[in-house]
Amino acid sequence: xxxxxxxxxxxxxxxxxxxxxxxxxxxxxxxxxxxxxxxxxxxxxxxxxxxxxxxxxxxxxxxxxxxxxxxxxxxxxxxxxxxxxxxxxxxxxxxxxxxxxxxxxxxxxxxxxxxxxxxxxxxxxxxxxxxxxxxxxxxxxxxxxxxxxxxxxxxxxxxxxxxxxxxxxxxxxxxxxxxxxxxxxxxxxxxxxxxxxxxxxxxxxxxxxxxxxxxxxxxxxxxxxxxxxxxxxxxxxxxxxxxxxxxxxxxxxxxxxxxxxxxxxxxxxxxxxxxxxxxxxxxxxxxxxxxxxxxxxxxxxxxxxxxxxxxxxxxxxxxxxxxxxxxxxxxxxxxxxxxxxxxxxxxxxxxxxxxxxxxxxxxxxxxxxxxxxxxxxxxxxxxxxxxxxxxxxxxxxxxxxxxxxxxxxxxxxxxxxxxxxxxxxxxxxxxxxxxxxxxxxxxxxxxxxxxxxxxxxxxxxxxxxxxxxxxxxxxxxxxxxxxxxxxxxxxxxxxxxxxxxxxxxxxxxxxxxx
Amino acid sequence: xxxxxxxxxxxxxxxxxxxxxxxxxxxxxxxxxxxxxxxxxxxxxxxxxxxxxxxxxxxxxxxxxxxxxxxxxxxxxxxxxxxxxxxxxxxxxxxxxxxxxxxxxxxxxxxxxxxxxxxxxxxxxxxxxxxxxxxxxxxxxxxxxxxxxxxxxxxxxxxxxxxxxxxxxxxxxxxxxxxxxxxxxxxxxxxxxxxxxxxxxxxxxxxxxxxxxxxxxxxxxxxxxxxxxxxxxxxxxxxxxxxxxxxxxxxxxxxxxxxxxxxxxxxxxxxxxxxxxxxxxxxxxxxxxxxxxxxxxxxxxxxxxxxxxxxxxxxxxxxxxxxxxxxxxxxxxxxxxxxxxxxxxxxxxxxxxxxxxxxxxxxxxxxxxxxxxxxxxxxxxxxxxxxxxxxxxxxxxxxxxxxxxxxxxxxxxxxxxxxxxxxxxxxxxxxxxxxxxxxxxxxxxxxxxxxxxxxxxxxxxxx
Numbered sequence: 001x002x003x004x005x006x007x008x009x010x011x012x013x014x015x016x017x018x019x020x021x022x023x024x025x026x027x028x029x030x031x032x033x034x035x036x037x038x039x040x041x042x043x044x045x046x047x048x049x050x051x052x053x054x055x056x057x058x059x060x061x062x063x064x065x066x067x068x069x070x071x072x073x074x075x076x077x078x079x080x081x082x083x084x085x086x087x088x089x090x091x092x093x094x095x096x097x098x099x100x101x102x103x104x105x106x107x108x109x110x111x112x113x114x115x116x117x118x119x120x121x122x123x124x125x126x127x128x129x130x131x132x133x134x135x136x137x138x139x140x141x142x143x144x145x146x147x148x149x150x151x152x153x154x155x156x157x158x159x160x161x162x163x164x165x166x167x168x169x170x171x172x173x174x175x176x177x178x179x180x181x182x183x184x185x186x187x188x189x190x191x192x193x194x195x196x197x198x199x200x201x202x203x204x205x206x207x208x209x210x211x212x213x214x215x216x217x218x219x220x221x222x223x224x225x226x227x228x229x230x231x232x233x234x235x236x237x238x239x240x241x242x243x244x245x246x247x248x249x250x251x252x253x254x255x256x257x258x259x260x261x262x263x264x265x266x267x268x269x270x271x272x273x274x275x276x277x278x279x280x281x282x283x284x285x286x287x288x289x290x291x292x293x294x295x296x297x298x299x300x301x302x303x304x305x306x307x308x309x310x311x312x313x314x315x316x317x318x319x320x321x322x323x324x325x326x327x328x329x330x331x332x333x334x335x336x337x338x339x340x341x342x343x344x345x346x347x348x349x350x351x352x353x354x355x356x357x358x359x360x361x362x363x364x365x366x367x368x369x370x371x372x373x374x375x376x377x378x379x380x381x382x383x384x385x386x387x388x389x390x391x392x393x394x395x396x397x398x399x400x401x402x403x404x405x406x407x408x409x410x411x412x413x414x415x416x417x418x419x420x421x422x423x424x425x426x427x428x429x430x431x432x433x434x435x436x437x438x439x440x441x442x443x444x445x446x447x448x449x450x451x452x453x454x455x456x457x458x459x460x461x462x463x464x465x466x467x468x469x470x471x472x473x474x475x476x477x478x479x480x481x482x483x484x485x486x487x488x489x490x491x492x493x494x495x496x497x498x499x500x501x502x503x504x505x506x507x508x509x510x511x512x513x514x
Numbered sequence: 515x516x517x518x519x520x521x522x523x524x525x526x527x528x529x530x531x532x533x534x535x536x537x538x539x540x541x542x543x544x545x546x547x548x549x550x551x552x553x554x555x556x557x558x559x560x561x562x563x564x565x566x567x568x569x570x571x572x573x574x575x576x577x578x579x580x581x582x583x584x585x586x587x588x589x590x591x592x593x594x595x596x597x598x599x600x601x602x603x604x605x606x607x608x609x610x611x612x613x614x615x616x617x618x619x620x621x622x623x624x625x626x627x628x629x630x631x632x633x634x635x636x637x638x639x640x641x642x643x644x645x646x647x648x649x650x651x652x653x654x655x656x657x658x659x660x661x662x663x664x665x666x667x668x669x670x671x672x673x674x675x676x677x678x679x680x681x682x683x684x685x686x687x688x689x690x691x692x693x694x695x696x697x698x699x700x701x702x703x704x705x706x707x708x709x710x711x712x713x714x715x716x717x718x719x720x721x722x723x724x725x726x727x728x729x730x731x732x733x734x735x736x737x738x739x740x741x742x743x744x745x746x747x748x749x750x751x752x753x754x755x756x757x758x759x760x761x762x763x764x765x766x767x768x769x770x771x772x773x774x775x776x777x778x779x780x781x782x783x784x785x786x787x788x789x790x791x792x793x794x795x796x797x798x799x800x801x802x803x804x805x806x807x808x809x810x811x812x813x814x815x816x817x818x819x820x821x822x823x824x825x826x827x828x829x830x831x832x833x834x835x836x837x838x839x840x841x842x843x844x845x846x847x848x849x850x851x852x853x854x855x856x857x858x859x860x861x862x863x864x865x866x867x868x869x870x871x872x873x874x875x876x877x878x879x880x881x882x883x884x885x886x887x888x889x890x891x892x893x894x895x896x897x898x899x900x901x902x903x904x905x906x907x908x909x910x911x912x913x914x915x916x917x918x919x920x921x922x923x924x925x926x927x928x929x930x931x932x933x934x935x936x937x938x939x940x941x942x943x944x945x946x947x948x949x950x951x952x953x954x955x956x957x958x959x960x961x962x963x964x965x966x967x968x969x970x971x972x973x974x975x976x977x
Contacts, residue, residue, distance in 0.1 A: 079852040080851075080852065081850070081851045081852065082851065082852055083851050083852075083853070083856075084823070084850050084851045084853070084856045085850075085851070215861060215863055215864075216863045216864045217864040218864050328963060330963065357890065357891075357915075358863065359861075359863035359864070400938070400960070400962040401914065401936075401938045401939075401960065401962055402912075402914060402934075402936035402938055402958065402960030402962070405934060405958060406910075483851055511787075
């Protein structure tokens, strides 16, 4: 082991075989150790040295040798954005669980007359249902419990659950015909985030971070905000697999800010360590990492160096970001007092606006609890009360500050919900199961055509009758707003030119664009 | 040495053929009407056949030149020349059948046709006088005629390429520097640039119709590339009857069932969208004016449209300097897109708290390339307007969160491209805000949370 210059009492090399661990594991380790030794330390073997220098150089080239911004060199080679973008940044309000479209924005007036009638077989077809309702003997139609009214110049029908959304309805681009391939949460949420049902692919935010890079070197390019869960709601798990960078360098992964307490743990220096000491420590670590990088040529080492540097800069930038004390009263009038409580959806929306101001490229706010299998009448008003005003406040705030022109805001879940009731349908309550064939999303901001409703569903909000938008086309359209041709933003991995929209052909939905 | 005479019979044959060729366009006039389908069927082999004579003609001078060293090559040149003539004539015939059959007209078609006729005659003359040249009695005529043929080939080929790929095929990706050497001005559209026609109708016609009804190809004698041409109509009469959309062929032809043989755009080209049709109908209903800026039902949308961005010059040569600048002071010049003509964004966000007027002034040397200046939350003051006024291509200016009061804001008036101005959270005075009224180019102005906002009713004003 190389002795570090600052280290006076270096430990002697640990012998794995002397540790108290199972023999089989030891054996496996020792074979790995042999290979690692060979690769890592036999730099004098001519062939390896040549290979290492070649690999190392190409890794360095593709990953950028610029120490301050390792992603910079990559991006210059990518030639992005492919065309002049309308939006520079995006905020994605992710409604995890699957909001029931026919209770919110997909108005189906004909359903009231069909209360408790069975959904026609011709509508449902031979669709495979989830295990939760496949065993039901009946599929009784559950009309929405709430009244709808027309709002705005466009006369768009909006549920009474969304009084605030109704106020900005003329600005929104509503898509009623988004559809997905998966009927369960995990594959569906992976599919809409990464373009693939299986984990391991980079998500939208990582592709953006990789392709477009940072605007503000003091903050992460891609930030994830989670909303504190409400125990009354049916919360599906959401975790870092959804903001993973997959096979892209891990510096493009989303950085999660915590929903309570310190937004980033251990960000503040411990007592007795001042910023200069921290700087010295990081410099020493970087030196070691550079040595490792030159020995092994693993590009992930560069990512690690970049992340240490980012954390150091975040020590100054994150407290400023999350300090809401200077927000004017007009902010609280708009967002409501909920926004003062860290971890609420309102608070996260306000943070998202502050991040947009500070040049965070992509902010994803997760709100869980939309998985309303039962007690829709009891739970849905709570969900809407938590989110409706905050969404309106965010869009309005961006608009009045002149940020909406170059910011894209997306509101979407992973799928929709069934028109038929899951479990018992009573006069005043019902449940709804997962529904991948159509669901409603809205978008607003840079590059979009405001005040339109795109696509039509049938009378049961079950099948699409006009202008379907598959999630991969939805994602291709988001990329287009940000100046990216989804066919050109690729990364070679496992022998494929991987892309967010996957190998199937995808297209930009021109009807949504201004 | 025996004097080589040109055989009279050969000369007569060439003269007769040349006469027939010259007469062809006058006998079968290209009048914009389509003719028999079989003509088009054969005509469509024109693009396949034409490469053969081109190859042969290009081969000729090579053979002649190489023949200086290797006489066998020069002997074969005579054969190649006759072969070229043998292919050129049927190619011309097929091309004529294509144009005549499909009813193509237009200046490019005409140029292509006459180029081809000239080329064929020149080739035949070459064949006629070559023997005299080979024998050494006429040393000049044949090389001159061959050179002329090659020039005619170049011209004709280019016109043909423009027909099949569009007239901007060569120049579209030409580097900006080269392009500016030739000036490719686009012809006027003959209407007020702020009118509904210019903003909404012309772009539709331009993208969906002008490929066949434009200056290069005038199917049916109809051109839709400008307002006067549109209103003039084609061989079958006017296409727009103001106030009567249903009686206007322009509208009826695009609303037929797609299977109808008169449906436009023809031959599987992208049909008009329902929105575009609605727009054209509303425009005709309202009187098909070339000046009216708003049409009932479309007023709001028309207002938000912005003038197309003007391309800036190529800054690629300045890249090393730009990068040096970034390392020295931290503020970045970021390309808007991979296309240099889209310009640069001045980005200061990560050093905003220290970025000042002096630093801003250093960017003056990149002024022509900067289309967007992100100065939000910087320490730039009113003095910065002196620098900003030099950013001639500036389209968006973010000054929100700065300490500016707006005195000197009027210096931005000459920036004709400036459409977005964000002054939120500044000390902008009502007095300064009033000067914004003298900048009609502004489309989106934000005055949120400023002293001036109290004076004006809304945070967002559209002068």
